[in-house]
Amino acid sequence: MTGGQIGNVDLVKQLNSAAVYRLIDLQGPISRIQVADVSQLAPASVTKITRQLLERGLIKEVAQQASTGGRRAISLTTESAPFHSIAIRLGRNYIELTIYDLSGKHIASAAHQFNYANQQELTDGLLGHIRQFIADNQNIMRELVAFGITLPGLIDPETGVVEYMPHIEVDNFPLSEIISEKFGVSCFVGNDIRGLALAEHYFGASQDCKDSILISVHHGTGAGIIVNGQVFLGFNRNVGEIGHIQIDPLGDKCQCGNFGCLETVAADPAIIKQAQSLLAQGYRSSLQELEEVTMPAICEAANKGDELACQVLIKVGNQLGKALAMTINLFNPQKIVVAGNIIQAKDVIFPAIRRCVETQSLSTFHKDLPIVESELYSQPTIGAFSMIKRAMLNGVLLQRLLED
Numbered sequence: 001m002t003g004g005q006i007g008n009v010d011l012v013k014q015l016n017s018a019a020v021y022r023l024i025d026l027q028g029p030i031s032r033i034q035v036a037d038v039s040q041l042a043p044a045s046v047t048k049i050t051r052q053l054l055e056r057g058l059i060k061e062v063a064q065q066a067s068t069g070g071r072r073a074i075s076l077t078t079e080s081a082p083f084h085s086i087a088i089r090l091g092r093n094y095i096e097l098t099i100y101d102l103s104g105k106h107i108a109s110a111a112h113q114f115n116y117a118n119q120q121e122l123t124d125g126l127l128g129h130i131r132q133f134i135a136d137n138q139n140i141m142r143e144l145v146a147f148g149i150t151l152p153g154l155i156d157p158e159t160g161v162v163e164y165m166p167h168i169e170v171d172n173f174p175l176s177e178i179i180s181e182k183f184g185v186s187c188f189v190g191n192d193i194r195g196l197a198l199a200e201h202y203f204g205a206s207q208d209c210k211d212s213i214l215i216s217v218h219h220g221t222g223a224g225i226i227v228n229g230q231v232f233l234g235f236n237r238n239v240g241e242i243g244h245i246q247i248d249p250l251g252d253k254c255q256c257g258n259f260g261c262l263e264t265v266a267a268d269p270a271i272i273k274q275a276q277s278l279l280a281q282g283y284r285s286s287l288q289e290l291e292e293v294t295m296p297a298i299c300e301a302a303n304k305g306d307e308l309a310c311q312v313l314i315k316v317g318n319q320l321g322k323a324l325a326m327t328i329n330l331f332n333p334q335k336i337v338v339a340g341n342i343i344q345a346k347d348v349i350f351p352a353i354r355r356c357v358e359t360q361s362l363s364t365f366h367k368d369l370p371i372v373e374s375e376l377y378s379q380p381t382i383g384a385f386s387m388i389k390r391a392m393l394n395g396v397l398l399q400r401l402l403e404d
Contacts, residue, residue, distance in 0.1 A: 010399075013399070014398075014399045016041060016045060016049060017049050017052070017053075017395055017399060017402065018393065018394055018395025019041065020039060020041070020046060020050065020053070021059070021078070021392065021393070021398055022393050023035050023039055024050075024076045024077060024078055025078045025392075025393065028059075028075065028077035028078060029062050029075035029076065029077045030075055030076055031073055031074065031076070032046050032047060032050055032074075035050070035076070050076060052402055056404075057079055057082055057083075058078065058083075059076050059077065059078050060076070060077060060078075060079045061074050062074075062075050078102070078103070080101045080102035080103035080105065081101050081103075081105075082101075082142045082143055083143055083145045084100070084101055084107065084141055084142045084143065084144050084145065085099070085100050085145055085146045085148065085385065085388045086098070086099055086130065086133070086134075086144065086146075087099075087100055087147075087148045087149075087382070087385040088126075088147065088148065088149045088150070088381060089150055089151075089192065089381045090114075090122075090149060090150065090151040090192075091114075091151075091152075091380075092166075092167050092219060093113060093114060094111065094112065094113055094114050095111070095112050095114040095126070095129050096111045096380045096381050097111075097130070097133045097381065098381040098384075099137060099141065100381075100385045100388075102145070102392060104202075104382075104389065107137075107140060108137050108140060109381065110133055112129060114129065116168065117168065119168065119169070119170050119171065119173050122168065123175075123178060126179075127179075130147075130179075130182075130183070144185055145185055145186070145388075146186045146187065146188065146388045146391065146397055147179050147180075147183065147185065147188070147388075148188045148189075148190075148195075148386075148387045148388040149175065149176075149179070149187065149189045149190075149384055150190050150192040150381075151189070151191070152165060152166055152191070152192055152219070152220070152222075153165035153166060153170075154191070155175075155189050155190055155191055157189070157190050157233065157387075159174070159176065160174070160176020160177065160187060160189035161173060161175070161176070161177075161189075162175050162189065166219075166220065175187070176188065176189045186391065186396075186397055186400055188384075188387040188388060188390075188391055188397075190384075190387050192222075192383055193216045193222035193223065193224045193339075193383075194224040194233075194383075195224075195383025195384055195386055195387060196214060196216060196339060196374070196376065196377070196382070196383040197212070197213075197214035197223075197224020197226055197231060197337070197383075198224065198226070198231050198383065198387065198390060199383045199385070200212070200214055200374060200376055201226050201229065201386075202389055202390075203375075203376065203382065204337075204374065204376040204382075205335070205337045205372050205373070205374060205375045205376075206226065206334075206335050206337055209333075209335050210226070210228050210229050210334065211227055211228065211331065211332070211333045212225075212226045212333050212334060212335040212336070212337060213225050213226075213328070213335075213336050213337070214226075214336075214337040214339060215242060215320065215323075215324060215337070215338055215339070216338075216339040216340050216374075216377075217266055217267060217268065217271075217316075217320070217339070217340035217341070217342050218267065218339075218340050218341070219267060219268060219269065220243050220263050220267050221242060221243035221262050221263045221266050221267045221320075222242060222243050223241075223242040223243075225331060225333075226333075227331065232331075242262060242323050242324075243261060243263035243267070244256050244258065244261045244262070244263065245261065245262050245323045245326060246258060246259070246261060246262075247260055247261065247264075247266075247319050247322060247323065248260035248264075248265065251264050252264040252265075252270075262319060262320070262323045265316070265319050266316045266319045266320050268340070271295065271316055271342075272294065272298070274312050274315070275287060275293050275298055275309065276293055278312065279293070283308050284308070285301065285306055285307070285308035286301050286309075287306065287309060295341035296341060296344060298312060298345070299341060299348075302345040302348045303345055309345075310348055313342065313345050313348045313349050313352070314348065314349070314352045315352075316349065317349040317351070317353045317355075317356070318352050318353075318355075320352075320353050320356075321352060321353040321354070321356020321357050321360070322360060324336060324356070324361075325359075325360035325361040325366075326360075326361075328361040328362075328366060328369070329365060332365045333369070334369075335370050335371075335372065336353075336370070336372070337372055337373070337374050338350070338353070338371065339374035340374075340377065343373040343374065343377070350371055353371055354371055357371070
């Protein structure tokens with residue numbers, strides 16, 4: 001019984017510290033009195049927590065001119081610069097690493113080709129890249145407090161165990177534990193698209209709303225759903241597999257084993273294949289003159305009015321709209337964010353998405369529903385950093401730093 005009580009005391013401490021830090025981070029400069037008022041914590045608790053945060057260097061005092069012209073009030077703001085984190089985006093054949101401070105300021109980054117055929121090669125290669133990155137940046141690295149890693153696949157966000165990856169076999173791969181043990185700091189592991197959805201909520205296109213859906217079109221098609229400011233995970237921890245909604249029962253076989261999934265028609269490889277197929281059938285297009293048909297080339301051609309490119313992308317927009325309409329009926333979001341190469345032709349694809357959404361979802365749900373482009377898609381590691389930011393704001397990482 002005692003163990004449970006100790007656990008509860010620790011949890012209360014974590015939540016209270018997080019509430020204070022979150023207020024200072026999101027609303028600072030803010031006075032202790034205001035913190036106590038907004039958080040509804042006792043002033044003595046606020047004083048104790050702020051003293052701990054000051055001693056650890058996580059917040060600092062700043063003097064603000066009192067509006068009455070009297071003695072200057074002391075306010076608090078977060079201190080981010082001395083604390084560094086390494087955020088990693090692990091792709092199918094590449095790796096990107098970035099050092100961020102705790103505010104999300106970019107300090108340094110590197111990108112490499114990275115091919116791996118199995119779990120062991122992935123582990124060895126990843127550790128090698130991290131060591132090299134730290135060695136290359138040792139002159140600018142301050143205190144390293146955490147790692148964040150995003151990758152395609154299914155991950156238990158509580159334990160950081162990778163349960164599935166689409167391109168290699170993994171067997172309950174304890175990635176978070178491996179990194180934490182090697183480097184002695186916390187490591188947070190998550191799905192790449194849900195990480196991007198969280199990053200858009202903290203720093204990008206969906207900062208102004210509590211409920212949003214991000215759909216990403218890349219090698220595959222996936223979604224990240226934010227409900228009440230949190231990534232929606234559900235009991236089984238992985239939701240948002242929008243790429244496996246069946247769009248065409250007579251369609252191509254998907255890697256998941258089913259037929260006609262959204263991913264078989266609305267992912268970069270499928271879009272390129274569709275354009276190549278039409279070219280092979282003799283349809284005229286400016287794409288014929290190119291050595292290689294790529295997504296940027298299709299988008300550019302569509303923007304210039306190329307009929308074939310426009311038709312291909314409008315069809316993709318219709319299919320994305322169909323899947324999004326189902327998701328909108330389920331979640332009633334305040335905003336849809338679209339990420340991927342296709343946003344280079346947003347003037348072609350967004351109207352097609354909107355038409356489908358308007359004909360296939362509840363009118364009260366899609367009325368005034370903004371469909372916008374991702375603001376952070378070109379920052380591959382920001383999703384990994386967003387998990388570190390979340391761990392500071394919910395107290396998980398904050399508490400570990402206070403106990404160091």
